[in-house]
Amino acid sequence: xxxxxxxxxxxxxxxxxxxxxxxxxxxxxxxxxxxxxxxxxxxxxxxxxxxxxxxxxxxxxxxxxxxxxxxxxxxxxxxxxxxxxxxxxxxxxxxxxxxxxxxxxxxxxxxxxxxxxxxxxxxxxxxxxxxxxxxxxxxxxxxxxxxxxxxxxxxxxxxxxxxxxxxxxxxxxxxxxxxxxxxxxxxxxxxxxxxxxxxxxxxxxxxxxxxxxxxxxxxxxxxxxxxxxxxxxxxxxxxxxxxxxxxxxxxxxxxxxxxxxxxxxxxxxxxxxxxxxxxxxxxxxxxxxxxxxxxxxxxxxxxxxxx
Numbered sequence: 366x367x368x369x370x371x372x373x374x375x376x377x378x379x380x381x382x383x384x385x386x387x388x389x390x391x392x393x394x395x396x397x398x399x400x401x402x403x404x405x406x407x408x409x410x411x412x413x414x415x416x417x418x419x420x421x422x423x424x425x426x427x428x429x430x431x432x433x434x435x436x437x438x439x440x441x442x443x444x445x446x447x448x449x450x451x452x453x454x455x456x457x458x459x460x461x462x463x464x465x466x467x468x469x470x471x472x473x474x475x476x477x478x479x480x481x482x483x484x485x486x487x488x489x490x491x492x493x494x495x496x497x498x499x500x501x502x503x504x505x506x507x508x509x510x511x512x513x514x515x516x517x518x519x520x521x522x523x524x525x526x527x528x529x530x531x532x533x534x535x536x537x538x539x540x541x542x543x544x545x546x547x548x549x550x551x552x553x554x555x556x557x558x559x560x561x562x563x564x565x566x567x568x569x570x571x572x573x574x575x576x577x578x579x580x581x582x583x584x585x586x587x588x589x590x591x592x593x594x595x596x597x598x599x600x601x602x603x604x605x606x607x608x609x610x611x612x613x614x615x616x617x618x619x620x621x622x623x624x625x626x627x628x629x630x631x632x633x634x635x636x637x638x639x640x641x642x643x644x645x646x647x648x649x650x651x652x653x654x655x656x657x658x659x660x661x662x663x664x665x666x667x668x669x670x671x672x
Contacts, residue, residue, distance in 0.1 A: 387425055387481050387497060387506075388523035389490045395422040395465060397432060410436050410463075420468060424479065427488070430472030439464040466492045474499070481508045483521065497521040504530075511578040512537045513550055526552045526579075536581050536603075541634045542590050543603055543610070545583035553579045578605045587612055589632055594620040596632050596639055608635035616641065 389395075397403065401416025411433060414420075418432040439462060468490045470476075476483040476497070486501020499506075499519040506513045506521055506528055513519065517532030527549065530536075534548040583601040589610055590596075599614025610632045618625045618639050627641040 386523045386526070387476055387478055387483055387521060388495070389422055389425055389427075389468060389497075390492050390495045390523075391423050393423045395420055395434070395468075397434060399432070412436070418470075420470075425476065426478075427468065427470055427474070427476045427490075429470035429474045429488070431470070433467075433469040433471075434465055435467040435469070436463045436465050438462060464492075468492075481506070483507075483519075485519070495522065495524045497523070508552075508577065510538055511550075511552075513548065515548075526554060528552070534583075536578070538578060538605070540592075541608075543581060543583060543601070544586070544588040544590075545601070546585035547583070549582045549584075551579045551581075553577055580604050589634070591632070591634060591637050591639075593637055594618055594639060596630055598630060603634075607633075609633050 397412065397414050397418070397420045399414035399416050399418045402414075404413040404415075405411075406413070414432040414434075416430070418429055420427040420432055420434070470488040472486065474483075474485045474488045476488060483497065483499060483506045485499035485504050488497060488499050490497045497520065499521075500517075504515045504519040506519060513528050513530050513534070513536050515530035515532055515534045518529075519531070520529040522528070530548045530550070532546065534545055536543045536548055536550055581601075581603040583603070585599065587598045587601040588595060589601070589603075589612070596610075596612055596616070596618050598612030598616040601610055601612040603610040612630045612632065613628065616627050616630045618630060618641055625641045629642040631640045631642065633639070
């Protein structure tokens, strides 16, 4: 067992790190510190850190009650140097003979970069697949403007810039909220810090900042809420650049006591305007409460027909 403190794990992993993203894959050392103890189990090829444990690699910081770093001999790497008499060969010596292939975090997990933050009870980062899987309570993935939450599991694939939220999944942006059983969200490619200001100056007007939400696909029990109405459907696609969501299946638009039913809805979350469209061979139906028939009744304009 090693005393609590800092331990630089020079374990190499595949791939390159994209700036500002939660991506632990890379070739840089990973430094692990802990308050209580750091334990190296040579036979199991595991390093354990307990008590306010922390791991840092290329701008990504993982904190948790307990960390488990799993390593293995690196394919094609140099052979470890022969240990001195009575000593053990140190796989973390920086010889490049080993690589980190899996990092596990348990208890009060927080993973953060300069712009992105993920939280959970438990997190597993698989270096081979380049995927972060969050489980337990308080599952969230957030950047400066967008937040994804889930009840059952939350996956983040940094190389694909994709998050998958399962179970009571929610995507929130300023003034916008999308719920579904399952959500798949894509984010724009992050710009390296050195070029962020130049990219911002050269970005065409109206183009979103990099690293922000790009598109969301929603499946089962899809609900979009605006200030004025609620739109429900079986599936949906939301595009952040246009602010438009398309919902399909059994679609309902509800505003107070008024409801419209159809097979396809277009919701503009920037203007608050929703349109209900009929499918082939189907009709749009609705219930409109006339003015004065209830507290949420919508006023009928000149020439409007009462139901």
